[in-house]
Structure formats: C-alpha cells, structure tokens
Amino acid sequence: MKITRFFCLLAIAVCMAACGNDVPEVVQTSYQTMTVSKSDITVPLKYSATLRGTSDVTIMPQVSGQLMQVCIKEGQQVKKGDVLFVIDSRNAQLELEAAEANLFAAQASESSARLEYESNKNLYEKGIVSKYLLDNSENDYKRAQATVAQAKASADRARVNLGYCTITSPVSGVIGSVPVYAGDQVSSSTFLTMVSGNANMYAEFSVSESVLDMSVGAEEIDKSLGAFPDVMFLMKNGAEYSLKGRVTSVTGVVDRSTGSISCKATFPNPEGILYSGIQGSVLIPIEEKDVMVVPQNAVVRLQDKSLVYKVGADSCAHSVIVTTVEMGSERDLVVTSGLEVGDVIVTEGANNVQEGQKVIF
Numbered sequence: 001m002k003i004t005r006f007f008c009l010l011a012i013a014v015c016m017a018a019c020g021n022d023v024p025e026v027v028q029t030s031y032q033t034m035t036v037s038k039s040d041i042t043v044p045l046k047y048s049a050t051l052r053g054t055s056d057v058t059i060m061p062q063v064s065g066q067l068m069q070v071c072i073k074e075g076q077q078v079k080k081g082d083v084l085f086v087i088d089s090r091n092a093q094l095e096l097e098a099a100e101a102n103l104f105a106a107q108a109s110e111s112s113a114r115l116e117y118e119s120n121k122n123l124y125e126k127g128i129v130s131k132y133l134l135d136n137s138e139n140d141y142k143r144a145q146a147t148v149a150q151a152k153a154s155a156d157r158a159r160v161n162l163g164y165c166t167i168t169s170p171v172s173g174v175i176g177s178v179p180v181y182a183g184d185q186v187s188s189s190t191f192l193t194m195v196s197g198n199a200n201m202y203a204e205f206s207v208s209e210s211v212l213d214m215s216v217g218a219e220e221i222d223k224s225l226g227a228f229p230d231v232m233f234l235m236k237n238g239a240e241y242s243l244k245g246r247v248t249s250v251t252g253v254v255d256r257s258t259g260s261i262s263c264k265a266t267f268p269n270p271e272g273i274l275y276s277g278i279q280g281s282v283l284i285p286i287e288e289k290d291v292m293v294v295p296q297n298a299v300v301r302l303q304d305k306s307l308v309y310k311v312g313a314d315s316c317a318h319s320v321i322v323t324t325v326e327m328g329s330e331r332d333l334v335v336t337s338g339l340e341v342g343d344v345i346v347t348e349g350a351n352n353v354q355e356g357q358k359v360i361f
Contacts, residue, residue, distance in 0.1 A: 032348035055197030089165035
C-alpha cells in the first residue's frame, strides 16, 4: 500500500514539473509586403450591354389578304431583295386591270375633248363660232386631262398594291421569329417577322454622367468619340468577341433617375456570330497616368472603411484609412488617398495582421 502511494505521489510530482515547464513561445508570422509606387495603367471600364442589328427591320404587310407562301424560316440568312412572303394577289391584279381600263377610257375621252377644242379654236379664229363655245370646249378638255391624271394615279396605286403582295427583304441579315403560316389571313397590323441587318451590330449601354463631360456641347462630344479607344464585347459566358468596336454615338439627354447617358458601340459582324438581343458587357480601356495600384488582398474592409497595414521603420504594422477606386480588375485597386510613394504595406495575409504587430518580411 505504501509502495502504491509512493508511485502515485511520484507521478503527480512529475506531471506538476512538466506543467510548470510548458510555457508557449511567441511565434512571429511572416507576411508578404510591397513598396507603393506610381505607374501608368489601363483601366477596363465595364458596362452591361445589349446587342441590336444596325438595321433591324420589322416586316408587316401593306395589303390585306391570304398568305399564300412563307419563303423563309427562322434564323435564315437573307440578302436584300430576297422574297420573304407572298400574299394572294388575285384581287390586286383585278383592281389593276380595272384601273388600267379606266385610264384607257379617260385617255380616249381626253383625245376627243382635245380634237373638239382644237376644232373650235380654228373656227373661232375664223369668226364662225362664239367665244362662249370655245371656252366650253377648252374647259371640257381640261376636265378630260384631270380625269386622265386621276385614272393614271389609280392605276399606279393598283400596281403598287400588286407589288406589295410579294414581300421582299429590305436589308441583308438574319430572320427572326416567324409566327405566321401559309393560309393565314393577314392585314397591315400583322407582324410577319423581323430581319436583323447584322453586318454590323450596335452594343447599347449606359455610362455615368461623370465619365463623359456633357458641358462641352454636342459638337465637342462627337469629336471626343473619335479619340475613344477601341472597345471590346464580352459575352455572358465570359468569352471575348474577337473583333473590336468603336463608340459611335452618345445621346444628348441624361436620364434623370439614373444620371446615365445612353451610348452605342458598333462592332463588325462579318461572320454573323453576333445576334440581336445577345446580352453581355462592353469593355472600354481607359488610360490612367501616374496612379498607385495595390492588390485587393492588401485592403481590409471594416464596415464603411478601407484599411491598409503600413509597416513602419520599427517593422510594426499600423493601419491607415485609404480611399480606393475599382479598376475593373478582380485583383487590383487604385488608391487615391491614404498612402504615399515609398510606403511599405502588407499584402498577402493582411486580414490576419494585428495593430502594432511586428512583421517579418
């Protein structure tokens, strides 16, 4: 029993001795740092955009009748002048024939009135007929001329209406949806399809009023468009369109609710890759001179403040409040205030730095 008690006391003593020597050592953590400098950079400003053909045309009939033929299908490429739809032309043909017959009759009446007038004019010069009879014959001739003009206009109108029965494409492009079928009754309010003239495409987007100086006037804005850099179009899936475009127009009206200005960038589309209605983003590369750029992981967000840990001469980190601007990159920010050239700041691991902590780098 005494031996057992001795070993228990010995074990307790050993444990106490071990606990007394278990003092944690202070471990200093190393961090990545950088020295702040200024440089010239390209900032890609990104704006949501929707594509539209530069000559999107809604196709609607100009005469009523039964649709006899649908000559195209959705998504088909067509050229200017290609036949799209054919409407029953029998009534239009009959109207044209009737109008031409009326024109022929009016021309015959005009010819008779002209002969009557010329005959009375000769007789009047010889003193055989009165001035009253001459004037009446002249008026009859003028009425006959007017009737011919009206009949000619009616025949031309009937001819135009007959031409409307064959609907052709006004532009080269791609066919949109076709919600009608052969046999449908159509009228001037019937939507047949849309032809998107997609040789060139508009990317419609809005920019902040602060990006464009609207105080310089419309002429100066037009001139400034020529100095704009080439822009890029980014698809929804992140793919970049291979051809670059140009900002070609800016509206002269600022949206009251958003303070934004509508713009259009024109992109060439020789292979027909782009379609009306595609959504994506326009990237405008803006050159910024002599700016301070820091990685995003160097900036610690604390409520409404942005902090950067600056390493002093004593190798201790102290937080400073900075003002930053997004530059369209997921990695970097532009610092506009709070830092000076030559400052050393913590980058990787800044979220783990404590105020006044000694930094190994």
